[in-house]
Amino acid sequence: MKTTEPHQSEHEHEHQSSSHNHNDCIDSALATAETLCVQQGQRLTKVRRRALELIWESHRPLGAYQLLAKLAEEGFNSAPPTVYRALDFLLAAGLIHKVESMNAYLGCAHADKAHKGYFLICDDCHNVMEFDYQDIHTALIAKAAQQGFELRAETIELTGLCSKCKSKAAGAIA
Amino acid sequence: MKTTEPHQSEHEHEHQSSSHNHNDCIDSALATAETLCVQQGQRLTKVRRRALELIWESHRPLGAYQLLAKLAEEGFNSAPPTVYRALDFLLAAGLIHKVESMNAYLGCAHADKAHKGYFLICDDCHNVMEFDYQDIHTALIAKAAQQGFELRAETIELTGLCSKCKSKAAGAIA
DNA sequence: TAGATTTTGTTATGATATAACAAGTCAAAC
DNA sequence: GTTTGACTTGTTATATCATAACAAAATCTA
Ligand SMILES: [Zn+2]
Ligand SMILES: [Zn+2]
Ligand SMILES: [Zn+2]
Ligand SMILES: [Zn+2]
Numbered sequence: 001m002k003t004t005e006p007h008q009s010e011h012e013h014e015h016q017s018s019s020h021n022h023n024d025c026i027d028s029a030l031a032t033a034e035t036l037c038v039q040q041g042q043r044l045t046k047v048r049r050r051a052l053e054l055i056w057e058s059h060r061p062l063g064a065y066q067l068l069a070k071l072a073e074e075g076f077n078s079a080p081p082t083v084y085r086a087l088d089f090l091l092a093a094g095l096i097h098k099v100e101s102m103n104a105y106l107g108c109a110h111a112d113k114a115h116k117g118y119f120l121i122c123d124d125c126h127n128v129m130e131f132d133y134q135d136i137h138t139a140l141i142a143k144a145a146q147q148g149f150e151l152r153a154e155t156i157e158l159t160g161l162c163s164k165c166k167s168k169a170a171g172a173i174a
Numbered sequence: 175m176k177t178t179e180p181h182q183s184e185h186e187h188e189h190q191s192s193s194h195n196h197n198d199c200i201d202s203a204l205a206t207a208e209t210l211c212v213q214q215g216q217r218l219t220k221v222r223r224r225a226l227e228l229i230w231e232s233h234r235p236l237g238a239y240q241l242l243a244k245l246a247e248e249g250f251n252s253a254p255p256t257v258y259r260a261l262d263f264l265l266a267a268g269l270i271h272k273v274e275s276m277n278a279y280l281g282c283a284h285a286d287k288a289h290k291g292y293f294l295i296c297d298d299c300h301n302v303m304e305f306d307y308q309d310i311h312t313a314l315i316a317k318a319a320q321q322g323f324e325l326r327a328e329t330i331e332l333t334g335l336c337s338k339c340k341s342k343a344a345g346a347i348a
Numbered sequence: 349t350a351g352a353t354t355t356t357g358t359t360a361t362g363a364t365a366t367a368a369c370a371a372g373t374c375a376a377a378c
Numbered sequence: 379g380t381t382t383g384a385c386t387t388g389t390t391a392t393a394t395c396a397t398a399a400c401a402a403a404a405t406c407t408a
Contacts, residue, residue, distance in 0.1 A: 100274040148337025157329040163322025
């Protein structure tokens, strides 16, 4: 299997990795968001911008009500529509993804490139890694087409044990 | 792309197809369920059995509360734990799948064969087709392993337009 | 600035899922 | 055939996730 997908190596890390400055991720994501919104004539309002930041500041996918609580702490309105509107906006703009199997939301590091969100989710530490995999995408389109099915969206969420948690588990046994 | 997967052609149809007697599906699924439960020393109690039947009788994935309402009509207890316990049992036994992106439950026609549930979901008619695809499964395991990730479960839910709805749409335009 | 459009505030409700503990059922062991 | 223990179900309450509907405010356009 080749692994020459476009932005695969760019963000295939765990957010908690000690070897990366997560602030850089956030800054970069926010800058991209600003640019994209301007390009598309969309308004990245205060609450939308802050929601995006808060999602990025979390090292794990963030639930809507977790995000709402954080926004409320900062003086934003604390009713559910506030957060769901912000999430809807960010999802539509491709700035975040929803992880269906967790009912949680995750910043996308490649918002400027059209792509599907594929995820590796650790059952143990709940870290989520987004990966891109053009071969799978192509194969799925072809497979669907075989059934006369025209593919529009893909929910690909893989769960299991990440390498760190696997090591930890092995250590515990030994 | 080869399509020589084990049970792919066995149930890759829409439930509403006029060319198949859905009662046969239900009877077969229930018989398999009985057998599997006996083999595994599990008890397919009245409510569990009836829940499974009701899920199969629906031509689309059934929500937990829809199922609960049907069970209540038949004199079963009408509190949520009743239905969620039945669903948990059927999921654990591999007799049904949950479609995460719909929060709904679907009978599995291949409960006797270990497999992952991959789904094609029509945005228009909401029919769901389960498919199996060994090539994808193998590729995903390998891809995860590259990241040191040990794969345990896969949520693969593809949405789009089924062939029938595509035809309908084309007809409407012409 | 007037009018249109978009965004936000607010209240209420709908939809999905689980916690906790009591009571009932069943089958093996005695 | 009763006891015992495991499993299953009943019951009440609550947690969690998401949207409807309409009013008010902010922003944009002309
Ligand atoms: Zn992404
Ligand atoms: Zn982990
Ligand atoms: Zn299945
Ligand atoms: Zn359809």
